[in-house]
Amino acid sequence: MDRYFIEFDDVTCIGCITAVEEKLSNLKESSLKKTDKSTGNSILESMLMKNQISKSLESFEGCCSSCQITIKTIKPITGKDDEIILSADDPNVLTKKQYKQALERIIAKEEVACSDYCVCKTTDIDRFEEFSEAPSFSSIFNLVEYLEKFGYLHFGMSVIDFGSGTGHDAFQIAPLIAPSQITGIDITPEMVDFAKKTAQKLNLPNAVFHQASNLMLVKPESQDLILVNNVFNLLSNKRDFLQQVRTCLKADGVLVMADEFTIDILPESLRNDPAFQCGGIADAQSLDFIITLCQENGFKVLREETIRTYEIKYNKKNYQLNSGILIFHN
Ligand SMILES: C[S@@+](CC[C@H](N)C(=O)[O-])C[C@H]1O[C@@H](n2cnc3c(N)ncnc32)[C@H](O)[C@@H]1O
Structure with a gap:
């Protein structure tokens, strides 16, 4: 399986972060390794290609109508999960x-x-x-x-x-x-x-x-x-x-x-x-x-x-x- 870091643009509420987790957990031939509870950013192990992952998350809705969940990047990763979540170059972290x-x-x-x-x-x-x-x-x-x-x-x-x-x-x-x-x-x-x-x-x-x-x-x-x-x-x-x-x-x-x-x-x-x-x-x-x-x-x-x-x-x-x-x- 390949590992991917999925960075979301602006996941604002806890309900939507949970929805992101659920959605990723349900992706076929994939397993969710980790989600950062403050940003929604996740690490996923998957047999799918990068574009297949993007497609399955397209027009994905969270828990409420007001949050817009969009993917910023999906990048293949190596290295430890913790390092990756923290080094997602987001100053907000x-x-x-x-x-x-x-x-x-x-x-x-x-x-x-x-x-x-x-x-x-x-x-x-x-x-x-x-x-x-x-x-x-x-x-x-x-x-x-x-x-x-x-x-x-x-x-x-x-x-x-x-x-x-x-x-x-x-x-x-x-x-x-x-x-x-x-x-x-x-x-x-x-x-x-x-x-x-x-x-x-x-x-x-x-x-x-x-x-x-x-x-x-x-x-x-x-x-x-x-x-x-x-x-x-x-x-x-x-x-x-x-x-x-x-x-x-x-x-x-x-x-x-x-x-x-x-x-x-x-x-x-x-x-x-x-x-x-x-x-x-x-x-x-x-x-x-x-x-x-x-x-x-x-x-x-x-x-x-x-x-x-x-x-x-x-x-x-x-x-x-x-x-x-x-x-x-x-
Ligand atoms: C120095 S405190 C000021 C708090 C408050 N305005 C006051 O004067 O007591 C900065 C606050 O801004 C928040 N903050 C930092 N970056 C932010 C951002 N991009 N969007 C919303 N809040 C942010 C922090 O979480 C923190 O609570």
């Missing part, structure tokens, strides 16, 4: 793994929001010392209060919190816009489950959460505001994402982006260091770079504000960054 761990730490401290061990700093707990001069952003600045103060949040708006994490922004916004809905979207299934349970505990039925890695399932022109708080730096395809935001926003809709922005040039070694990847620092760009990128994608700047300047230490050198807020008009 690392993101999910690191944020799952970050959540476990938040839960251990019984906090709803990230504070001391803020997921925005680094997800490698042994290296917090390197960030000692950068106090957790969310402990010194409340983004939702800021948006309310400047009139960006009001009753009746529909809002998306993209990369909603534990939901601490969404839970503050929900009462301000009720009975309209705030939809939290996050790639990490554990974050989504945690936020759903917290919404129930807090009795906030208008705060709903879904697992997804993009905005493709959101109805076009349906949203008044899309919040992207410490997430944009993590996205592998920023231009695609900006186009999705434009599609989902109403004509007068607003994009709010809060993130880390570089002042000094960061060394390649830091940018490739997994400890910085989920802290929003590895892929941080200058404020001007992000503004230009958004303008190139059709957005107009409404507000631009630097909230703090701080330094991180890396290999005995100091690097300055800003935490800032950008607000754009569609």
